[in-house]
Amino acid sequence: MKTYIAILICLLLLITGMMAQERKMEPWDAKAEVKYKKRLAEVKEEIWGWKQAGFKNRTVPAEYAKESAVVLAKHTELTTPDKDRELHRSFRALVAINDKAALEEYSEFTFKQYETLSSWYPLEPFDKMTKVIYMGARIFKKDGGTREIYSDEAVVTEVNRRSHKTRKLAIPDLQIGDLIEYFVREEKFINHNTAYTEEIFVLGEEEPVLEYSVHVSAWEEVFALEYRSMNGAPNFKQKIADHMLQLDMLVKNVPPQPVSLWMNPFRQIPMLRVHLRVGVRREKLGRRKEGTIYSNPNALKTRDEAVAGIVGMRNATSSSTLPFLGEVWDNVKRFKKENKNVTDEELTHYIYYLIRYMGLYRVNPQDAIVVDQRRNWAGLSEINFLRYVNYMLVKNDIDADFVLATPRYGPAQNEVFEADDFRVMLKTVGKKPVYMSAEGIFSNTDYIPAEFEGQKAPLVNGGPKEDGIKGNVEIPYSDASKNRQVENMKISFAKDDLQQLKIDRTSSASGHFKRPLQQKLLLYEDYYDAERQALGIKQSFMEEFADSKRNRSLADEYRNAFDKARKDVKESFLDEVKEQFDISPESLDGYKVLKMGLRHNVPEIAYNTNFTMNGYIKKAGSNYIIDAGRLIGPQMSIKPSQRERKADIYMSFARSFEYNIEFQIPEGYTLEGADKLARNVDNECGSFVVTTKQAEGKLTVNVKKIYKNSFAPAAKWPQLLEMVDAAEAFQQQKILLKKA
Template identity: 30%
Template sequence: MKTKTLNALLLFFTFTIFSQSKEELAARDFFWGATDAYKTVTEVPEKWANESAVILYKNENYDFHKFGKNVTYTSSIRQRIKLLDKASVEEFSEFVFKKRFRSDKGRYTYLQKGNNYVGVKIVKPDGSEVEIDVEEESVEVDGETKLAISNLEIGDIIDYYFYRLEPFKTTYAFGFDPVETYLGEEYPVVDFKLFFETENDFFINFNSFNGAPQLTEIPTEKRNMRRYELIDSDIEKIQSTRWSYPLLELPSYKFQVYFARSGKFEDRAMAFLPENEEKIKTSVSKEEVLELYAKRFTPFGNLGDIERYFKNKTFKNDSEKVIEGYYFMRHYYLTRFVEAIIVKDAEILYNPFEFYGMPVFIENQKQFVRHFTAFLFEQDIKYEIIVAKKRYDGPIDDLLIEKNLNALVKVKTNPPIYADHFSVHTNINEFSPLIEDTDVYELYPTKKKNKIDVIKKGKLPVSTHLDNETKKDITFSLNDDFSGINLSAVTNYKGHSKKDEQLDRLMFMDYVTEDYAKYETQPWIELVKRKKNRERYKKELAAVVEKIKVKQKERFEKSAKAEFQVGDIEDYTFEIKDTGRYAFDSYFTFTESFEAKNSLIKKAGPNYIIEIGKLIGGQIDIEEKEHERTTNINTASARSYNYNITFNIPDGYTVAGLDKLNKSVDNETGAFISTAVLEDNRLVVNTTKQYKNNFEPKSNWSKMIAFLDEANQFTNEKILLKKK
């Protein structure tokens, strides 16, 4: 349930109010005081009588106040839930939370402590109430507070609140974290209220979507004080659905509050602020996007390093120059510092960056856009800045919160080149698949100006299932006594399919060494001037590398066992063949091999059964209850999985059962196709599984089920190894 993960919930007290602070008493009175209109509500609507639980009342609150440099942010939630079966009783029988925390907001406020105040009471069917004493009943475990609620029974009502009080200091503009959520819960909700309280210098962007009620203003007794509420009722529960984006289809709301003490800070704010504090901003126009980013995205950066790198280099065209510049920047502003980051994290040296002189880091998208466009402007290469929203957050026309925007650069070569802020493995023409095929804003300067003055609508391209590929070549044979298998595999990933695998499989030395050689830069250890220190750091860094390798091998062995669905493995080997880090369409390739006893083979009289279908890995099993679908289908990207499996047939045996390995389901949503042929003393099985699009309307769900079910069934297929 969403509220259970709300930073971990609760801290409680008994019916007797023991020593409580002023803030604790205020929190308790806010929810359970004399004005509590829901303290006697106990009945569940008849239509929900068979639910696991029903939320009788849900109340969310956000308060923003300031006094001088001090700002106080209070967020709270109350839920009154009737438990109707054993599952819900078990779910609410234990809570985990933190009592205190340090603020991460504002400036110089790390030492400022915030507090979580929580109350819980149990209302029995006869109307009696038991308020729980958290101090007495809870225990501290690894920095967390755990509370077990005993004697909870079917028919009880659990009524709890979580009240988070966070003070901090700030003298400049500050944006609070956005809130984007839908009204529904895991359980039906009878009544819901969202409440806001703000004052001068707090700016609100807020809007409701997909039929959710609008925010309304409540009159207040003070001119500088503002209150708002959103009220709804009779909210059906949310069914968890595979591959769905709830914010696109369910009643929902989004908001962000921004604090700006004066006009100059309002101008500097990285946000689309309303005209004044008294107005709620509900939308953002493309003209407002241009106005904000024309100031923030002016090209800027010291290009001396790249100019020195380009000296005496020649390029066939602008495309080649842009690509070379991008990968050099990725190294010079990121990967050459990776060793130092490892050294610092391992506590080998407090400040390992001192050996770089004045290192420059490009830490976020906006810094990257400014630096990369400065490079393009200097090279007289035309460009556009792309501003996009991720698909799960809705279309660009519904833009409300600046933090939801992604910025990248489109270089106007032929064909266009896209450059996004780099991580250690990011490639040219690679950007988040979640913004592919979306409508975007394109911003650019006219003529030879470097100031952005034009904005228009555009659309990003989309990668295909052929671009995003997982390819495996697997060869296996039985060991001499037929007690297990020997398996070797060459695994290739490209496109969007490879980044997570690179992050998991590549150790830092695999790629920093590659970059050092390519760009003729010195490893971190060579920058240490004093020989005595250099030898010591080198030894300590080597120990870190060895430790990582040991853990890495353990992790890879576990991964191989899970992927190939085998038991204990022996003699595991692993080797990187190509890092795939210099082109989006290049393969990241590695090999692995192992022996697995008592795996994929079963004796059947004089014959053997080989569970060959398991070698394509676990597949999605669509349960019967999932066959009815009410939401559209959104996956991260189109993609394909291609397996080539070769089984070396032992002498004196033949293979039967090939007919079950030949399958074909292919439609506009995807495909699963497999073939099996005998080639001399080898059985060769090829399979391909394709997700052809990143989006399908719900009307195509049955077509997706067709190829998903076929792939899942293949994992159960076996062959019979018959003695001649």
């Protein structure tokens, strides 16, 4: 667990990252480019000189002839070429291009030529705070010809202070049936005594791999190596020779996996995780001794390291380590005085939201003025926030435990590799526990992040009396009805142009769908004031500034910033409409947030938009054809290669979608074809049900799509496929607006 003394809001870093501006050519650019070209020549000679046998192969096995692409060979090296803590990561692959999709994928590569490794340092190519990337490719044509292209020929697509140059390397004249062989080399320095690099070697991807080899080499006087093989992956062959720690692996005939479609690589695909660490003279709590190779560390020992981190931080928490504690206590005492019969559950909610407010909502005079959508991404250190909440619960005689969970898309607890594989929640003790997490500025009590659902997790006592694990808990799953998106649309036709739709839309989202919409659509001015009043804090920071001679001008600056943010938020609503309908509206005539969903007792965000949309209606003589199915937005399409499946299905969470669409039929017309919209697919895994009703000049269409579980065994794949196919087929459905 990473330890810090106080909770900090990293708004300055946030602003720095988001406001990076384009710059003019720096004086060292020309010199750096000369050095880059020289080093590139050395790198390509080294990598093309590797002797792995798989790179001599030019034949795709018959069993993979219909695959989009086939990786004939790939090799990865992680090496430290000298004792100066320089690190080289090299990757080389040879790929057969079998169809148009693969041709598009491999026809260009985007990469950052230079990238600073610290937000505190300006970028200087080839210094010890910069990562440099080299790339090259060569094409083997069907007629026997070859062509080579390298990263110094790539087109610059972006120039800024943080990444210096983002380049795009186009691969000209690549055709179906060709082979492309390419490499990527990253060179950087490890700069801190506690630093390490983590590598993951995954033995499974969308394309079949005929041969995959890995080599790791590090100076024994400086580094330690450790690794874990997971999900049945082989162990490395290891040795120490010529003052180098070495790991090697070779696997052949790795079958393709539907990695991009509902898979959980950390739980399903063989992989190896490697740490290359700067060693220390003695071992303690996750540190490693130089000159040593550690293989498959004991998972229980790793868990105990994580537990010890929590216990140590909990025991170190005191009034001297918690910021704004006096204000927190004053508000808690006032709340208890005003609510004589307050329950432990009510007090828990109040303490949580109060500390969230103090850390993320309130403003100090010295703070940078950030009141637009950037603020919506602010967050706090997970462990620091929760230990603060726990401290206040303990002081108010409320028992709680720290929940030590591994996320669903991380390693299982019996295959953890480091203490940071664990994440933390807080849970009160009792028949109706309150779960608390640190998901950012809109985090609620009684909310469990999707990544923790269904995990079995140790409980660490939150009170000062006991150390270590006191038991385990199985974190509950959320039901599909709790993670819900609802669209209510009233659709009419423009009087002067029946090919234009006028849409009055009210949308809502709850559960795991809520946070992204809050980040996109909410304004700080609104949620700050709502939370301040809910917590009973009488004076706003604007009023405090206005009452202060020193800070009075700040109040005017904030008013101007609030006005600008309110004007600019229209673009966010436009983007939201475009994302839902996959097309930009012709005009956005109204937008308004109805509910912000800031607390557990307001479980949804709701908002209204009014807009005009083109592109859904085609004229056919005196009639009009309406793409009614497209009004529910883009639907998933399963590729032919994905229709047969042997892997279990891991989805983010159970979820439901509902669309209530009301068409106002224009005078002088009738609607035909509504009966063809109806669908009724309902099974153990999901459902897609469409019903229609036509009366009094209106057509009402109700669409419900439900993914009933977040996990399904591979044997149930046909049921999910049936539901997904039904939704895709509905999207193609049309109705006819016929002249009466």
